[in-house]
Amino acid sequence: MKTSIFEQSSDILITCAPDLSALTGREINQLSIPIKEILPHGIVVEGTAQTAMYLCMHLRTANKVLFLLKEAKADTPDDLYRIAKKIEWDTLFPNDTYFSIDSFVQNSTIRDTRFANVKCKDAIADYFVTKTGKRPDSGPLRDKVVIFLYWRESDLSIYLDLSGEPISRHGYRINPWKAPMAEPLAAAVVMTTEWDPSTPFINPMCGSGTIAIEAALMGIQKIPGLVRKEYGFQHILGYEQSMFDAIKNLALNEVKSDLPFKIIASDHDQRALDAAKENASLAGVEHLIDFVLSDFQDTPVEPGQAGVVVLNPEYGERLGNEESLELTYKEIGDFFKQKCGGYKGFVFTGNLDLAKFIGLKPKRKIKFYSAKIECRLMQYELYAGTKRVVFKTVE
Numbered sequence: 001m002k003t004s005i006f007e008q009s010s011d012i013l014i015t016c017a018p019d020l021s022a023l024t025g026r027e028i029n030q031l032s033i034p035i036k037e038i039l040p041h042g043i044v045v046e047g048t049a050q051t052a053m054y055l056c057m058h059l060r061t062a063n064k065v066l067f068l069l070k071e072a073k074a075d076t077p078d079d080l081y082r083i084a085k086k087i088e089w090d091t092l093f094p095n096d097t098y099f100s101i102d103s104f105v106q107n108s109t110i111r112d113t114r115f116a117n118v119k120c121k122d123a124i125a126d127y128f129v130t131k132t133g134k135r136p137d138s139g140p141l142r143d144k145v146v147i148f149l150y151w152r153e154s155d156l157s158i159y160l161d162l163s164g165e166p167i168s169r170h171g172y173r174i175n176p177w178k179a180p181m182a183e184p185l186a187a188a189v190v191m192t193t194e195w196d197p198s199t200p201f202i203n204p205m206c207g208s209g210t211i212a213i214e215a216a217l218m219g220i221q222k223i224p225g226l227v228r229k230e231y232g233f234q235h236i237l238g239y240e241q242s243m244f245d246a247i248k249n250l251a252l253n254e255v256k257s258d259l260p261f262k263i264i265a266s267d268h269d270q271r272a273l274d275a276a277k278e279n280a281s282l283a284g285v286e287h288l289i290d291f292v293l294s295d296f297q298d299t300p301v302e303p304g305q306a307g308v309v310v311l312n313p314e315y316g317e318r319l320g321n322e323e324s325l326e327l328t329y330k331e332i333g334d335f336f337k338q339k340c341g342g343y344k345g346f347v348f349t350g351n352l353d354l355a356k357f358i359g360l361k362p363k364r365k366i367k368f369y370s371a372k373i374e375c376r377l378m379q380y381e382l383y384a385g386t387k388r389v390v391f392k393t394v395e
Contacts, residue, residue: 004238015042057225060187066159074156084123103149164232171228172283175275177208200307204296206265209276216285220256266292266299315351329357341384350375
């Protein structure tokens with residue numbers, strides 16, 4: 001019998017948003033896993049399915065962890081079928097397991113990606129019928145075995161998606177409230193602030209709490225795998241619960257019980273705070289966050305600290321409109337100047353024209369994408385005392 005992929009090494013592709021690849025690479029380096037190649041939408045390492053399992057549970061900024069099964073040249077759907085049918089699928093999962101196909105396809109012979117998915121699904125089903133006399137069930141759900149098909153021109157790669165549901169879903173956000181920031185992006189924002197967990201973290205306009213929750217998880221070194229319970233690798237032959245438990249137990253030993261300062265998360269809408277509390281409770285960090293019902297200007301900020309203040313205001317794309325938001329952005333600048341001296345201030349926005357109304361000169365502008373909207377994380381050094389000269393108006 002073929003060696004289990006939990007023992008057999010192959011390329012592992014960790015996908016992420018293009019603007020997050022540097023941070024995802026940093027996370028992988030911190031796990032002491034050598035990087036083999038950096039691609040526009042991901043990072044390649046080499047290892048077994050157990051390596052992939054470790055990545056699935058630890059990474060905060062990634063989307064998927066894909067274990068390479070086959071690379072080949074394929075020009076037509078018949079080529080795809082032939083190549084896929086040669087893979088020994090019965091060594092990967094049994095014929096009574098549900099599977100689904102996900103894909104990225106850019107091939108001149110394919111007008112509808114779903115057709116490529118069906119050809120791959122048929123190849124797998126026919127393989128099992130020939131081999132075992134029975135075909136597994138398949139469909140759109142991603143809660144069991146997931147195969148990922150990458151087919152660009154004649155380059156075909158077939159992967160097992162060991163994430164199952166994308167690991168960008170960290171498993172705690174049951175109440176998203178309005179226009180929530182994706183968990184990997186929120187984690188990336190916190191990482192980019194270079195927040196020192198021995199100092200305060202303030203998150204006015206917290207919405208459903210994603211930024212504050214990701215900060216709390218990082219502050220106590222709690223990995224996403226201690227929150228999320230279900231992954232694709234759990235349905236692959238060779239998986240043993242003891243593998244999962246061993247990684248969890250090692251990670252649990254690293255988790256801190258508390259932070260020197262409570263994270264402050266405020267919002268003017270009680271419904272948003274209720275959602276944030278619910279999400280924080282599921283993430284196991286509600287005790288680390290003080291949720292405050294207030295306008296952002298009234299958020300309690302302890303003076304004289306060298307902490308971080310992060311705001312994610314509306315920016316006129318899906319919520320509100322630009323004209324009514326100009327005053328909000330001006331008031332953010334006033335809030336920074338009047339209450340946040342000594343802190344590092346950050347504003348995440350998809351509208352640079354509105355950002356000008358903050359009236360402060362940013363030290364850095366870091367590009368990110370929220371869905372397809374190009375955004376910036378603007379950093380402001382908010383010196384206290386005699387260095388208030390930094391608060392000059394931007395022309």
